[in-house]
Amino acid sequence: MVTSSPTAAAASSTPPGPLDLVIFGGAGDLSVRKLLPALYMAHLHHNLPEATRILALGRQDWDRGTFTAFIDDKVRGFIEPEALEDAAWTAFKDRLAYVCLDATQPGDFAALGAALQNGSDRVYYLATAPTLFTGICAHLASANLIDARSRVVLEKPLGHDLASARQINEEVGRHFTEAQTFRIDHYLGKETVQNLMVLRFGNTIFEPLWRSPFIKSVQITVAESVGVGSRAGFYDGTGALRDMLQNHLLQLLCIVAMEPPVSLDPDAVRDEKLKVLRSLRPLTVADVARDTVRGQYTAGSANGDKAVGYLQEDNVPPDSTTETFVALRAHINNWRWANIPIFLRTGKRMAERRSEIVIEFADLPYTIFPDAPRQPVNRLMIRLQPEEHVQLQMMAKEPGSGMRLRPVSLNLDLESAFSARRAEAYERLLMDVIKGRLTHFMRRDELEAAWTWVEPILDGWKNLNEKPKAYTAGSWGPAASSALMARENSAWVEES
Ligand code: BG6
Numbered sequence: 001m002v003t004s005s006p007t008a009a010a011a012s013s014t015p016p017g018p019l020d021l022v023i024f025g026g027a028g029d030l031s032v033r034k035l036l037p038a039l040y041m042a043h044l045h046h047n048l049p050e051a052t053r054i055l056a057l058g059r060q061d062w063d064r065g066t067f068t069a070f071i072d073d074k075v076r077g078f079i080e081p082e083a084l085e086d087a088a089w090t091a092f093k094d095r096l097a098y099v100c101l102d103a104t105q106p107g108d109f110a111a112l113g114a115a116l117q118n119g120s121d122r123v124y125y126l127a128t129a130p131t132l133f134t135g136i137c138a139h140l141a142s143a144n145l146i147d148a149r150s151r152v153v154l155e156k157p158l159g160h161d162l163a164s165a166r167q168i169n170e171e172v173g174r175h176f177t178e179a180q181t182f183r184i185d186h187y188l189g190k191e192t193v194q195n196l197m198v199l200r201f202g203n204t205i206f207e208p209l210w211r212s213p214f215i216k217s218v219q220i221t222v223a224e225s226v227g228v229g230s231r232a233g234f235y236d237g238t239g240a241l242r243d244m245l246q247n248h249l250l251q252l253l254c255i256v257a258m259e260p261p262v263s264l265d266p267d268a269v270r271d272e273k274l275k276v277l278r279s280l281r282p283l284t285v286a287d288v289a290r291d292t293v294r295g296q297y298t299a300g301s302a303n304g305d306k307a308v309g310y311l312q313e314d315n316v317p318p319d320s321t322t323e324t325f326v327a328l329r330a331h332i333n334n335w336r337w338a339n340i341p342i343f344l345r346t347g348k349r350m351a352e353r354r355s356e357i358v359i360e361f362a363d364l365p366y367t368i369f370p371d372a373p374r375q376p377v378n379r380l381m382i383r384l385q386p387e388e389h390v391q392l393q394m395m396a397k398e399p400g401s402g403m404r405l406r407p408v409s410l411n412l413d414l415e416s417a418f419s420a421r422r423a424e425a426y427e428r429l430l431m432d433v434i435k436g437r438l439t440h441f442m443r444r445d446e447l448e449a450a451w452t453w454v455e456p457i458l459d460g461w462k463n464l465n466e467k468p469k470a471y472t473a474g475s476w477g478p479a480a481s482s483a484l485m486a487r488e489n490s491a492w493v494e495e496s
Helices: 029-044 064-078 086-095 106-115 130-142 162-173 191-201 239-257 266-279 285-291 425-435 444-464 479-486
Strands: 019-024 052-058 096-100 121-126 151-154 181-183 215-223 292-298 300-302 305-307 325-330 342-347 354-361 379-385 389-397 405-413 469-472
Touching: 019 029, 019 425, 029 052, 029 064, 029 086, 029 425, 052 086, 052 106, 064 086, 064 096, 086 096, 096 106, 106 130, 121 130, 121 425, 130 151, 130 162, 151 162, 162 444, 181 425, 181 444, 191 239, 191 379, 215 239, 239 266, 239 325, 239 342, 239 354, 239 444, 266 444, 285 292, 285 325, 285 444, 292 444, 292 479, 325 479, 342 479
Parallel strands: 019 052, 019 121, 052 096, 121 151, 151 181, 215 342, 292 469
Antiparallel strands: 215 354, 292 325, 300 305, 325 342, 354 379, 379 389, 389 405
């Protein structure tokens, strides 16, 4: 057990000496698709400290040759071809080692100990099922592999509900202090999400309007065109609410809705986000019935090709009632956001991949233009992906003799405004871990506050015992999602 809290220096600087980055689940999906490519990019751009080694842990009994062949075969494909340089790739592989370890077997941790560099700083990245987190931390502690300079990274989903999240936090907290614990939400590592803080707090023009009564509604969409793919084993027991809304969407909402933090200090930012989560109006069963929509995709199309329905996907039980789409209306009970509906939605197999925040400003109190369209007047649209841009929709006079109004946009294209390379979220966050920067990681109380708000929705759905509403793959979700907006005299951006 770590008794002394690490000093600020230990927790927020790049380790000067050798560093071992240990990935539990090192041959797993996340490691192959995201972590190792991100580390390669950091290596390529000389951002990894010199004496960094990466230890991938897995249960397969592989020798170095097999592991290297696996890396060549699987990981290269997830790196942009133009970033693949032979010399850099070879040097990157020299940093890598594989250790066969079953995370449930305390006896296996001696092999890990033997593979670590003498006196190294250690980052333990737990890219495994959350059910393994507490055991891994306990076994690391028993094998004496944790000291005050060690850091642990916890992948989402961190638990299944409030109780399991608390239990994980409690158990992990026996071995790592809060300053050593990095709860990852990769949305917080996206360039555009970080830019949202700058949009709000690095400019003066929006802040006076960023409140009731000047804002009519907020919509946050994270739409994916992909289906469940090969992840049904995980996804079917999880669903869209736990997989996406509880973490990514609520984190986006926190950044949109928080008060200006006093600084970028991790706790200053996280204190403000926590206040947002604690101000979310709790949903009763009646609210859940009225203000939430669960959906599940049926056969349709995806990117121009035919797509099967969720129930026909590999490894999905034919009677599954797991939601692949959720939309809901939320409210934040504070002065800034009083009575402003906040609409959140996310889903798989939607019409396109698009993550976007739309701030809809208040209607005109009165119009002198008889031909004014009935659509919203001013909107700030912040597109996070696939492309990054900010648009401010304004009304303009259509050329001609009459006084006809039409919406036009002021466009800020962030990709062409800055030519510098944009690091992927995981690369940025991994570098933050190495440097001990906690600002873009979730604190324990934040995570628990998010579960506190989400859990009644899960309970409400259980209580209502309704099947998810069908929506065709390639659409924007069930009709009930549009109706949810219409009741508030609003519409999702693609419908307005
Ligand atoms: C993950 C979810 O956290 O985020 C996946 O588990 C989802 O289901 C992914 O596909 C989306 O991330 P991104 O960065 O592609 O928007």
